[in-house]
Amino acid sequence: MKVTKDIQYVGVNDHDIDLFEGQFELERGMAYNSYVILDEKIAVMDSVDVNFSKEWLSNIKEVLGSKKPDYLIVQHMEPDHSANITLLTSEYPDMVVVSSMQAFTMMKQFYGNDYADRRMVVKEGNTLELGKHTLQFIGAPMVHWPEVLMTYDTCDKVLFSADGFGKFGANDIEDPEGWACEARRYYFGIVGKYGVQVQNVLKKASNLDISIIAPLHGPVLDENLGYYLDLYNTWSSYGVESEGVMIAYSSVYGHTQEACKELKRVLEEKGCPKVALNDLAREDMHETIEDAFRYGKIVLASVTYNATMFPHMKTFIDNLTERNYQNRTIGFIENGSWAPTAAKAMKKEFENSKNISFTNTTVTIRGAMNEANKAQIEALADEFL
Incomplete structure (x- = not known):
């Protein structure tokens, strides 16, 4: 699936999972999103759950053909998004891993390697040039883990929002209740404690010209973005959504x-x-x-x-x-x-x-x-x- 001309979706849908994070009931499965940015330099945005390693790698190879990725950008270290770092770094030994310093510490904890010989440590305000695409990194600590980065592509005006703006449900199953119902349950179940931190990120986002929001769960959002941003503002400020x-x-x-x-x-x-x-x-x-x-x-x-x-x-x-x-x-x-x-x-x-x-x-x-x-x-x- 094309997100834009240069950005391809390589995520997967999980129809076997019954509980997310061991507690949230799932009737319509779950999506683990990953993206590839094709430019002079090629970046893979996050990986997926360990149960979908082969499918994810196959998706990437289908998009790349004979090309090789230059960067793996790790925005969030929860295992449903980081479990295949070892797989991809083994498959492409010259690829550089890009993430926050705290994320590299977690990589060592989870997977036994902090990639000190092939890593790029980035933080709030840093950029990465891929060619015509420039990636700006946005610190999003405690949304909902401390190491989280979001990434803004200045060329296609895409905000890669990590777990922000995610929802329950596989992307290949239509949700009859619409986006908000399962996004709300997802938000308050997982992120709800961190309203102040979400408000801080929303303030940063307000200074960006965003055309597309590409989260790590749920659909890519490319229309009526004000609706989603307004809901997130209400939720994270603990406002009243409905009378x-x-x-x-x-x-x-x-x-x-x-x-x-x-x-x-x-x-x-x-x-x-x-x-x-x-x-x-x-x-x-x-x-x-x-x-x-x-x-x-x-x-x-x-x-x-x-x-x-x-x-x-x-x-x-x-x-x-x-x-x-x-x-x-x-x-x-x-x-x-x-x-x-x-x-x-x-x-x-x-x-x-x-x-x-x-x-x-x-x-x-x-x-x-x-x-x-x-x-x-x-x-x-x-x-x-």
Whole structure:
């Protein structure tokens, strides 16, 4: 696939993987992207997962023919992008490896070689001349590893964005939900903690004339770039993307679930544009995390369990706070037959979070929902709307 006249796609699609990074469920596989820039000097941009070594090398040889690459540029050292450095350096012994110093340290750790005899160490502001293509290197530390570089091609105006602007899903399967859904889950699952660092990179990108974004996962983005950049700005600044209320609950015998469904009904009846209802025991945790960051108002509902919240709720809140959850309004529903303490426990989890406000109304159920609880739910809905 041609990205531009001189830039060819040589990545692969993984249809066998079930979990990305050992935790993110994948329904449509995963893409590991790699690119070749053809000029007076030839550069290969990153490699792919170890399970696709032969296919990747075959893709490169098909593009190069009898030519040989002059450079392998390593933007990111996660093994799904670096696993074939040894393969390519063995195949082309005169090829120079280009990366950050921290990446070379990681190469030694992962693969036993830091290529001291054939490497080019680059950092923010350095350039590499290929001919008519000049590559500018952009430091992107902690997006989402510390060694990460992004690369801008001044000729074709392509930003090679490493893991930035990536998404779940193989590139040869159409995603009926569009780009944003799986890109959002990918972002908040993997990069979400590092909003400040992403904002820093976006500021650098704003000074570039970008026509194409070429990430290491997901499709090459070559149209309506403002849409993708605006979403990344919202996500990385912990802004609100969509109007609505997200409800996440942990229920044992169904009474807490019933209260959440009642709240959903009331909110919708009152004109709430969207209510996302999530059962923490049954739905993909990372889908629920995605919803929590998408909306500005959330309700956490839990039974009292061992004098605190239910374990699924604790895991969910931990996932939010470790990703710097902020700028949100939170309401609580708790249930406890004799000593309801879940709301207090849930609220305490956010004591170190920034710009979190709490509703005045907390719905407290003792066993089964009653008319007083319905009045509390009405009041909670009114606060949100």
